[in-house]
Amino acid sequence: MNKICVIGLGYIGLPTAALLANQGFEVVGVDINPTIIETINQGNIHICEPELDKLVNNVVIKGKLKASLKPELADIFIIAVPTPLRDNNQPDISFVETAVKTITPYLKQGNLIILESTIPVGTTEKINYFIKEIITEITPIYLAHCPERVLPGNILKELIENDRVVGGIDEDSTKKAALFYEKFVQGKVISTNSKTAEIVKLTENSFRDINIAFANEMSMICDHLDIxxxxxxxxxxxxxxxxxxxxxxxxxxxxxxxxxxxxxxxxxxxxxxxxxxxxxxxxxxxxxxxxxxxxxxxxxxxxxxxxxxxxxxxxxxxxxxxxxxxxxxxxxxxxxxxxxxxxxxxxxxxxxxxxxxxxxxxxxxxxxxxxxxxxxxxxxxxxxxxxxxxxxxxxxxxxxxx
Ligand SMILES: NC(=O)c1ccc[n+]([C@@H]2O[C@H](COP(=O)([O-])OP(=O)(O)OC[C@H]3O[C@@H](n4cnc5c(N)ncnc54)[C@H](O)[C@@H]3O)[C@@H](O)[C@H]2O)c1
CATH class of the missing domain: 3.40.50.720 (NAD(P)-binding Rossmann-like Domain)
Known part of the structure; x- marks a missing residue:
């Protein structure tokens, strides 16, 4: 498990790629945006996150992280692409599907794919069927979801210190993914199934949203009552x-x-x-x-x-x-x-x-x-x-x- 391909080099993918490169993994970061690739390969960054500029510069100079428009053969593929909403607040998982499609020519027996993007319940299973339809002859391929719960502004610290929930499509996938996170996470790495891991992340953010909504509702009520x-x-x-x-x-x-x-x-x-x-x-x-x-x-x-x-x-x-x-x-x-x-x-x-x-x-x-x-x-x-x-x-x- 030495070479890692991180697909999507945004607020989650780039800090993850840089951190893994700093832990000694050989990392290829992939993005569809050529400007991002060029910026990173020059040792610079395109997002604002404390300490990330120094870390990226360091691992690029050491040759541990390179950015590319194309994936490469690797042991682990981490997918951190956007999962926005379409019209009528419907989840759009097309970026994840496209990212998975791009890596399929590079998959080999025993590879581990980790979906770090936040995804609707059932997406990991759906992606599993999707992969199996494209590549029938390569087995086993391990697949797991490990939602990211970092706080922007404190990402590099939380990537290491936060507890992680890992849910594979089967026990072997969960075990492989958990073993990987245990290599660099200092928090607890907790194993479950993929649907539970998916809804845990959605639950966390819904909890926050509901609690903020309460505060916002009180602010409007108090304003109305002049308090x-x-x-x-x-x-x-x-x-x-x-x-x-x-x-x-x-x-x-x-x-x-x-x-x-x-x-x-x-x-x-x-x-x-x-x-x-x-x-x-x-x-x-x-x-x-x-x-x-x-x-x-x-x-x-x-x-x-x-x-x-x-x-x-x-x-x-x-x-x-x-x-x-x-x-x-x-x-x-x-x-x-x-x-x-x-x-x-x-x-x-x-x-x-x-x-x-x-x-x-x-x-x-x-x-x-x-x-x-x-x-x-x-x-x-x-x-x-x-x-x-x-x-x-x-x-x-x-x-x-x-
Ligand atoms: N930003 C956060 O604080 C945060 C926290 C937890 C979870 N997440 C989740 O992580 C996922 C990624 O979020 P983000 O904030 O890093 O998004 P982002 O928009 O910052 O980065 C995503 C990157 O993926 C690239 N991309 C899109 N399609 C691609 C493809 N097919 N191949 C390669 N690259 C591709 C984009 O060009 C972009 O650079 C989302 O599902 C998000 O919900 C984000």
Whole structure:
């Protein structure tokens, strides 16, 4: 089990590939994006994750990690490609199917395939049939799901320290996959079957989504009743068995905003709470948009500085970001001049690029120009602001920081 091929070099695949290369494995990272391949082979990275730049540079220079557009023969194939939603919140596993199809010409007897992408229940079994249809003559091929549960911003540490759940399509697959993770994971490696491993990951993210939805619902109720929700949560959390999470402008990212739909989709008549939580969190984003629009009507020529575009604090990931949706909607509806401040990106993403009343500025300039300031993301850069800066502005703080 010395050579590993990691398919998909994004937020999960690249740190995984680099970490394994650093553990002494020979790693080939595969992606369909030539710019990513070129960047990594130059020893650089295309995503923002603490310490990852140094690690990638180090393992590329040592020749332990190389990136390629094509897979190679290997002992283990790890698949970490996107699993987004299609229309009507249906899971789209086509990236996983395509990735599996690409590796089939390189499979040999005894290979282990690990699906690390978050997948709907039953996908590992489906992929097993899919592989067997394409290659009938090569056996055994081991196949397992091992969901990833790292926290962006702390990925390299959590890849090693977190407990892992491993579920194979049969006992041998589970054993092989567990043995592999035990080589570099310091947390517990727990064996189960593939369907259980699949739903464990979806359950974790649905749990988070439901708890955030509760906080968001309380924030809207408190707003309606003219009560400070942050004080309410602080006081309620003094109860020894209460731990209410933080409200915000909605829920984003490639996990919590998406994965609960996989459960809803698999059990539509039963997953009522999970579906409602999703709807509450989506609705919270619209609620914030309306709060900003109401505040803007009280200003002659509104210039609205929106602080933060990413889906959570101190990262550059804009996927499913409620902050991004809010900024886009304000600009599209032409609710004044909109200034976006996002210290983690250099230019606006494509979907915001052509909006004429929107510009990306640094914090200082944004404060000079704006009369309405909306804190959307709790980046460190926004927390310790000089309070004098806030004095002459109308403030909407979705993070309870100011
Ligand atoms: N980002 C997270 O925090 C996180 C956490 C846990 C689980 N996950 C899951 O991990 C999976 C990957 O997420 P991510 O955040 O790394 O996505 P990402 O979009 O950052 O990276 C995916 C990469 O896969 C590449 N790709 C797509 N199809 C490919 C193919 N056929 N062959 C090779 N490369 C291909 C893309 O170009 C991209 O670079 C998803 O299922 C996600 O739900 C993500």
């Amino acid at each position: 400070n929700v942050w004080e309410v949560i602080k006081l309620a959390n003094l109860h020894p068995r209460v731990n209410i999470l933080k409200p915000g402008p909605g829920v984003g990212g490639h996990c919590i905003a998406i994965d609960p739909w996989f459960i809803v989709n698999s059990s539509p008549n039963l997953a009522k709470l999970i579906k409602t939580a999703r709807e509450v969190n989506i609705n919270k984003t619209d609620y914030v948009i309306n709060q900003i629009k109401n505040a803007a009507t009280k200003i002659n020529e509104p210039v609205i500085a929106c602080l933060g575009l990413s889906y959570k604090a101190n990262i550059d990931d804009l996927r499913e970001s409620p902050a991004l949706k809010i900024v886009q909607q304000l600009a599209l509806e032409k609710i004044g001049k909109i200034i976006a401040v996002e210290p983690h990106i250099k230019c606006l993403p494509n979907n915001l690029n052509n909006l004429e009343n929107l510009e990306l500025l640094d914090l200082e300039l944004a404060f000079c120009k704006a009369n309405l300031v909306v804190l959307l993301v709790g980046h460190n850069d926004f927390i310790n602001l000089n309070q004098e800066l806030l004095e002459s502005k109308i403030i909407i703080d979705t993070q309870g920081i100011w």
